[in-house]
Amino acid sequence: LTGAGLTPLLAARARSQAAPAAPGTPEKFRRPMPLLPEKKPLARTGRSDLYVMTMQPARAELLPGIPSDVLTYDGHFPGPVIRARAHRPVVIRQRNRLTVPTTVHLHGAAVPPDSDGDPMDVIEPGTERTYHYPNRQPHAPLWFHDHTHHLEAENTYRGLSGSYLLTDPTEAALPLPKGRYEVVIALRDARFDEQGQLAYAMGDRARNTLLANGVPYPYFQVAARKYRLRLLNASNQRRFELRLADGGPLVQIGSDGGLLTAPHTTDRIALSAGERADVIVDFSRHPVGSSVVLTNTTGPGPAQDIGEVLRFDVVRTAHDPSRIPERLRTLPPLPRPDTQRTVVLRMDEGGEHPGAYIDEKAYDPQRVDAHIKFGASEIWTVTNANARAEHNFHLHLVQFRILERAGEPPQPAESGLKDTVFLAPGETVRLQALFNTYRGRYLYHCHMFEHGVRGMMATMQIR
Ligand code: C2O
């Protein structure tokens, strides 16, 4: 065949075989979504599960055929899944074999301050440190990521994040999908440079490739039955608004802090950076041989590039003994608040190095911004003072309850325990938290990492 004899389509195919497609625009649904590896403990002692993890550079094939340099926990992009049980402590020895300092923060967990991964409490390259996670809290889909002062955005973006599923007897007793029918899906965005390498720039607005478990726009083969999807938004800044392309039902059963009190059927799951959703999808509505696509409708980037995230291909039937109970858990009534406080998030809009503030102050690790009495129940009124920019708000150490969003009671998706909450421009959220677990200094901040790097972080001290 010569070029002249080719139809335009065949010619295009021949070209695309000769040279890889332009980096950053991978073809959709060409590769399977990998399952995240489960990390096994090195030892289980009478008292705790001991893990050893190595932070190391690796090369991952993010775009087909192009190895990209990434930072990893144990060589995996994204990091592995740790499974923990309430009241069974986990001890993790973290070895830093990278060329940058790191810290490890277990997001959503109540841990002593010296195991919280404080930005200034770093693991220098070539050294290691041991984190203690008591797990004295109910089940929750936690995750861990880097939190090094000024480096957390880039370190996490380049791969330093992983999942930590904490379970308890309440959750384990429910007849929800288990085993291979419970799937962790870490979603994030990324930008690739001309060479197909993962490209990082502060506040980059061109991260318009979406990855599910480290692969851009994969497919995932499922059986025609119910699945429990443990969704994590591991993006630095992007908010997701996820739907099934056919408008089919998504049954949300949990959020950041574990199960909701009751399942909530919706057509849309919204996740700002750092948030999690626990969702049941019933693929038995689809005939074997058909597909349904998970879509997203948030920018940046042209909508057609980012609309489709992940395709579920229904490839077989399977027995399904799972059920979604009408009651999932009970939550304790909110105690009477002892204190009220306000928090204002604001960043400069425009300018080359816009500042970002909490209560008009940029983060200073030496300063304590909120003094909290041990045992206090507090109501925080948190406002996004920007007219255009989105923020969200994350408190370390506690799982809180949302009392109000924009003057209204929370929607079902936000009615459970939360550790991160979205704030649209101009919006105010009231939340209530109980500080009765550990004393010491902990962070609160916007979880859009680049806002945190620019200063939108503060310190609370509980004593
Ligand atoms: Cu997930 Cu202070 O962070």
Ligand code: CU
């Ligand atoms: Cu922000």
